[in-house]
Amino acid sequence: MSDQQILNLEERFQQRIDAEIKVEPKDWMPEKYRKTLIRQISQHAHSEIVGMLPEGNWISRAPSLRRKVALLAKVQDEAGHGLYLYSAAETLGAERDQLTRDLLDGKAKYSSIFNYPTLSWADIGAIGWLVDGAAIMNQVMLTRNSYGPYARAMVKICKEESFHQRQGYEIMLTLAKGTEEQKAMAQDALNRWWWPSLMMFGPSDAESTHSAQSMKWKIKRKSNDELRQQFVDVTIPQADFLGLSVPDKDLKWNEESGHYDFGPIDWDEFWRVVKGNGPCNRDRIKARRKAYDEGKWVREAAMAHAEKKKERKAKLAKSA
Ligand code: BYC
Numbered sequence: 377m378s379d380q381q382i383l384n385l386e387e388r389f390q391q392r393i394d395a396e397i398k399v400e401p402k403d404w405m406p407e408k409y410r411k412t413l414i415r416q417i418s419q420h421a422h423s424e425i426v427g428m429l430p431e432g433n434w435i436s437r438a439p440s441l442r443r444k445v446a447l448l449a450k451v452q453d454e455a456g457h458g459l460y461l462y463s464a465a466e467t468l469g470a471e472r473d474q475l476t477r478d479l480l481d482g483k484a485k486y487s488s489i490f491n492y493p494t495l496s497w498a499d500i501g502a503i504g505w506l507v508d509g510a511a512i513m514n515q516v517m518l519t520r521n522s523y524g525p526y527a528r529a530m531v532k533i534c535k536e537e538s539f540h541q542r543q544g545y546e547i548m549l550t551l552a553k554g555t556e557e558q559k560a561m562a563q564d565a566l567n568r569w570w571w572p573s574l575m576m577f578g579p580s581d582a583e584s585t586h587s588a589q590s591m592k593w594k595i596k597r598k599s600n601d602e603l604r605q606q607f608v609d610v611t612i613p614q615a616d617f618l619g620l621s622v623p624d625k626d627l628k629w630n631e632e633s634g635h636y637d638f639g640p641i642d643w644d645e646f647w648r649v650v651k652g653n654g655p656c657n658r659d660r661i662k663a664r665r666k667a668y669d670e671g672k673w674v675r676e677a678a679m680a681h682a683e684k685k686k687e688r689k690a691k692l693a694k695s696a
Contacts, residue, residue, distance in 0.1 A: 393594050398524040401467040409593055412586065413523050414468050416595065418475045421461035422486035426479075426660050428454045430494045431503060439497060446543050447500060453536045460529040467525045480665050488646060489576045491654030498551055498558075498565035504544015506566075506573040506611070512537045513607045514577065522594040545614065552618040559619075566615065567623045574638075575646045577604040583643075608636050 377385075386406055392399070399405055428451050435451065438444035462472050478484035489507055494500065512534060519530040551562040578584060578600040590596040598606075615622050626639030648654065 390592075393522050393592075396594075398527065399522050400524045408589070409595075410468050412590060412593070412595060413526065414465055414470045416586075416590075417461055417465045417468070417526055418470065418478075419485045419487075421458045421465060421475070422479045422484055423490065424454045424458035424461060426486045426664060427490045427507075428458075429660055429663055430490055430492070430656075431500060433494050434497060434500050437497070438500075443547070450504070450540050450543060453540065457529075457533050457536070460533070461526075464523075464525040464529050476668065480661065480668055482652060482661055485650065487576055488649040488654065489572050491649050491656045491660060492568070492572050493656055495568075496561050496565060498548070498561040499569065501544050501547030501551060501562065502565035502569040504540050504542075505548050505614070506544075506569050507576070508537050508540040508544060509611060510573050510576045510607050512541060513603050513610070517597045517603065520594075520597055548618055548620075552620060562618070563620050566620050570623050571641065571645075572649075574604055574608070574641055575649075577601075577607070579643065579646070580641075605635055608638055612636050 385404055389399075389404065389406060389409075399409075431447060431451050431454075435444065435447055438447050462475060465475060466472055475484065479486065489510075494503070515530050515534050515537060519527055519534060521527045521530070548562050548565075551558040553559075581587060581599045581601045584600050587596060587599055591599070612622060612627070624639045626637065628637055630637045649657070652658075
């Protein structure tokens, strides 16, 4: 194809995006659009899968049967989200096995938040409330992203995330209204999860390398800072209702802007975690490698079964 033909196609592609027409797997798309989506969707899928680990740590120690059932369902939902997202990446030509290998080799990114430890039961409340809360803020925007399979996957995922957020907030509410020790546990969890939750939205707009192009292609509809501010504005009244204080001495309501002002984020910590040096990065990858190795016989059995089925079908077709 000549350069001029590609330019024409790119122009038409942008016009369709501007007209809010969804891009579907068999449509022509610029190679960079495809790559950007594979990057973001696979990072998102890895986040769902690695994100099962911090909460999985508490399934066997949940304080009641009811809590255990809810947590088990939530963690299983995250596995489902990972699987839809890997399927969405496959519609763009990515190989699932390669994506998994990139994660296990430490080449692929996943959300920074999942590299922090879950030290107490209150952390399970804080994750549902803050981490799923932040995830919803971002994913509601993604239900309107320009790539059809990704946008549609987000609709179902957001419904499930809403349940996750509510179960987390309800754990926090129970602890905050409980004994002094329980309230202290809830406060300690908020202290540790607050800043990493704000970091989840990614670098500031000035530092975000992909935002401008992703906004143009409507993969993103709101900037990292806009979503972060939206999250702070929604979450502070929820913390007030719990009677807990957010660990930020600069936090205050700004009458003029109609938003909360908040203190500076420690971006050195963010990049340290993203680059593999957070408190749990090594443990997380080790756990995923172990799961992959232990699942080898399942993958082999599934392949052997598929092969046998194919052979049986071919035999039947021959004898018919
Ligand atoms: N952590 O140009 P930028 C869940 C990277 S899981 C690590 O702003 P972009 C849940 C970024 O990848 C839901 N890395 O990028 C599961 C880029 O690096 P590369 C998780 C980060 O893509 C279990 C570089 O920094 N949600 O809900 O335009 C239990 C520059 O950033 C992070 C998603 O994955 C980070 N936090 O915007 C409970 C949402 N932030 O690729 C809950 C989908 C940035 O150039 N993803 N980086 O090497 C997105 O919406 C976008 O990718 C982001 C970043 C807003 C995260």
